[in-house]
């Protein structure tokens with residue numbers, strides 16, 4: 001049978017689930033380590049660290065993409081500059 005508290009599948013003979021839920025009394029008989037304030041606090045910290053990590057990863061990607069785009073644009077400008085210079089060289093040679 002499945003525990004209504006933690007959804008863990010228990011053998012039909014089980015009277016109390018690992019989480020402390022009593023199948024006979026239909027109540028949570030004891031708090032587990034997973035419910036302790038320390039664990040809940042650590043879980044909250046872990047969640048925020050995870051979101052910071054995701055944000056950092058996202059912005060790193062944005063910066064890399066921006067750097068690549070800037071490099072491409074720089075190359076295009078340099079190419080155009082060379083073309084413009086080529087156009088000017090012949091006229092200078094004519095003089």
Ligand SMILES: [Zn+2]
Pocket residue numbers: 003004005006007008017018019020021
């Ligand atoms: Zn349970």
